[in-house]
Amino acid sequence: MKRRIFAVFILAVLAVSGRAASTNQTAVVSTNKPAWESSVSVGLSLTRGNSDTLLTTAAFKTRKKTPENEYMFGVDGSYGKNDSVKNNETLHGVSQYNHLFGERFYGFFNLEGLHDGIADLQYRFTLSPGAGYYFIKETNTTLAGEVGPALIFQRLGGVDTTYASLRLAERFEHKFNDNARVWQKVEFLPQVNKPDNFLINAEIGLEASISKKLSLQVTLQDNFVNQPAPRRKDNDVKLISSLVYKF
Numbered sequence: 001m002k003r004r005i006f007a008v009f010i011l012a013v014l015a016v017s018g019r020a021a022s023t024n025q026t027a028v029v030s031t032n033k034p035a036w037e038s039s040v041s042v043g044l045s046l047t048r049g050n051s052d053t054l055l056t057t058a059a060f061k062t063r064k065k066t067p068e069n070e071y072m073f074g075v076d077g078s079y080g081k082n083d084s085v086k087n088n089e090t091l092h093g094v095s096q097y098n099h100l101f102g103e104r105f106y107g108f109f110n111l112e113g114l115h116d117g118i119a120d121l122q123y124r125f126t127l128s129p130g131a132g133y134y135f136i137k138e139t140n141t142t143l144a145g146e147v148g149p150a151l152i153f154q155r156l157g158g159v160d161t162t163y164a165s166l167r168l169a170e171r172f173e174h175k176f177n178d179n180a181r182v183w184q185k186v187e188f189l190p191q192v193n194k195p196d197n198f199l200i201n202a203e204i205g206l207e208a209s210i211s212k213k214l215s216l217q218v219t220l221q222d223n224f225v226n227q228p229a230p231r232r233k234d235n236d237v238k239l240i241s242s243l244v245y246k247f
Contacts, residue, residue: 038062041217043242045080055080055088057240070098070106078238089117104134108146110167119236120229124154126189128167140175150189157229164192165199179209200224207244215244 043057059076073095080088093113100106110128115121130148137144150167154160171185183205190198205219221238228234 034064034066036062036064037246039244039246041242041244043240045241051082052084053080053082057242059242068100070096070100072096072098078240087118089115091115098132104137106132106134108132108148110146110148116236119225119232120157122155122158124152124156126165126167127151130167141173143170143172145170149192152189152191157232163194163197165189166192180207182206197227199226213246215246217242217244 039059039061041057041059041061043055045053045055047053055078057076057078059074061072061074063070063072065071075091075093077091078088079090080086091114094111096108096110098106098108108130110126110130112126112128114124128148128150130146132144132146135143135145146167146169148167150165151162152165153162167187167189169185169187171183173181173183175181184203186200186202188198188200200223202222203219205217207215207217209215217240219240219242221236221240223236225234
């Protein structure tokens, strides 16, 4: 009788252990699934006295990477005044989907929109499919190049235009460790039938963590338009310092 009871006890323990192992394995699998990496950043510059200025910036970014697909979305904006005169007003959004055909080669579709009230750009939408290649693809370092056609819709200086363009882009990112990283990207978009009309968008940034969720970020952005709106300059440079919250 005691042997039977002992045998039943052993079988029960084995059953519970099996269920626990199965549950733990399922939990491990679920936690290993690629997750969205998201962040919200806010920047503020304010002066009072001999000068009266205000500049606010905000951005939201999210991305997800799997062995076969990469998703990237972002939206950012800025607003500023100098002596009660508006000197900054931008709203920018970008999304990109990459499908990897191998370890390094991928196809992509990029959609980008921009409004810049100071540059008299009511809107500019850029749609671009194409091909990309990771020249460097390591755990802490990536370097990719992209090429493809683009279609641009814009209202600049109150004039609506639509034209075909070529998009050449490059992006680089390096993580020194879990607490610091640097990135850089640039894209060149010349009009196909009018090469002297082109856009150049460049960015370089540095981020350092101050806690698990918070970090400080400094970004330098340069947007060049070879043919700007009348009475507007062709180059806009912006240096942004912001506090970033990750989730």
